[in-house]
Amino acid sequence: MKTTKLLFSVFFIISLSSFSFCSPKYTGNSKTVSAIELKNFRALDFPYDKGESGLLTWENTSDIMDAEFTVYVSTLSDNSGWIKVTSFKSGESTAEKINLPFWSFEKDKKIYAVPLEFNNILSSEIKEPLSYYAKVEVLKSGKKYETSVLSSRIEGNWFRADRLNNLLFFLVVSAVFFIAVSHAKKKGLFIRRIAGLDAIDEAIGRATEMGKPIFYVPGIGAMSQISTIASTFVLGEVSKKVAQYDSYIKVPHYDPIVMTVSKEIVKQAYTEAERPDSYKEDINVFISSDQFSYAANVDGMISREKPAACFYIGYFMAESLLLAEVGASTGAIQIAGTDVDHQLPFFFTACDYTLIGEELYAAGAYLSREPMLVSALKVQDFGKLIFMVSVTIFSILLLIGDKLNWDGLSQILTDLLKVY
């Protein structure tokens, strides 16, 4: 009997101690946990996201003024598997700190809002809609309280209202584009003189007189790059002039897709110049898709064939100086154009004319005067005008807001321009 009692006591003690090990541990002075009701305590799906986050909100009331909050979440429905998300003091993590613009989320300082980023919490990518459970532990005057458990479901949103500013701007730009196209077709639009492009005629004329070829290097960009697209427009106009003067052009390529597009463009240009018979398939040649092999071979071709004019127009990286330097050493007249800002200095040093960034985009429109291209250029100018006006007006408004302590004004202005 004694042995049975002893065994029972040992079992009882072990059970108690193991229970205490398994139950949640709370740090701090207090060990008692009572229930608490937070006003308007809600578990939500985070608005306008891919479906990776939830949101817990509750109102700041006088009884929780000096409290400290700890948020727990779980994806299990049996009140287990709680994971601590964050811990903060009263006044922190309010709705105004949520990274959403004023038109899609009410940024009220009196409301606590805790985003629950499940990608980070669960350390795995959330691909499917997910149900979660959440509770908040409140530490107040050394005593701990716990809210009831709320549940919600997170899923992706089809419409990103937070990006409404981007959409509106896109619609305005599109509208301006169509207005500009119609205006350009009816009356034509003014474009100021661009020196580098005026020199194209001079370069082709020189090549014709000297009986030497013209090299047109479209760079190492893919067809999806804006500078490559702009380069193909310039290539079309240069080829047309080459065909008219009955000169010879050579276009070495890095990208096979760009070569295919360029072939069509050059063929079309020769046809438009009424010289389809002068078009040769070997005008466009593929060299290599490796940057420096391409540069080495184009350098070799330039130094051997000694062209009268070299055009480097498109997307260039480290090969810019390698190409332009060799071209300069052969005495060719050189015209370059790229939107890669850190390569432009090399073209400045080695070329006669350089088209800087936007001038390259303008080149196609400037040379062809095609209404569609001119309109596109006008839309770019419109964008620049909006930019300049926005910077000027918004800067003044922000200065006034800062001077007069109008926080709301700066919030509205920055939200309007922020990318979410």
Next chain:
Amino acid sequence: MSEGMIIFGAWVAAALTLFLFSFLYKDNPFFKVAEHLFIGAGMGWYFQTVYYKIMVPKILEPLNSGTGFEIAMVIIPSILGLSLITQFIPKISWISRYGFTFLMGYSAGMAIPVGLATDFMNQVLGTIEPFANFFSLSGFEMFNALIIAIGTVCVLFYFFFSVEHKGVGKKVSNIGIYFLMVYFGASFGNTVMARFSLLYGRFDTLVNYSSAKYLYATSWIAAGLTLFFVAEKLVKTLTKAESAE
């Protein structure tokens, strides 16, 4: 790797480097050898990279082990990609338009919202943001914020093509050019320093390969090249003299 192979590798590396450097003197057969080898090796490397990094994991493996939906998601883009090759067959080259149309549409769809966001909205916000708390900034920060705003507007005006740059416009545009030149100068210096560091790396390798461990690879090849150029010059001079006589 065996000792012999290491020495052979050093000779090849030193030779190709010097052959390419020889272009600084003039175009020559050694440069042509290196140039064509470079193109061949470059394309070979590019092909295997595309095959093992794109075709195998993105096409062949999903086709072998994917579900019906995954296979469809591989087959459709693959067919669009293959359609581009029809460009080389004039009779059916029209098929390539489907691939190109998709490519252009996809690129435009990706680029336009991102372009608007980064080139416009982020840029404006970045320029004006310091003005939101301008009066709590230090003197230097205030000056910085003003310089950035003025510089941005002036540079942008330089790229404004709809009006002739004359009068006040000319002055604003000129200020823009000064800002651009300062940037380009700094960028030039920065890139030249980076290029020099690459050149030092190459020189360091050549110096290493000129040691006894590599059987004086650099020295022998440099001497050979020099001899070739001297002999070539002599032959040319003699031929010229003979033809003059």
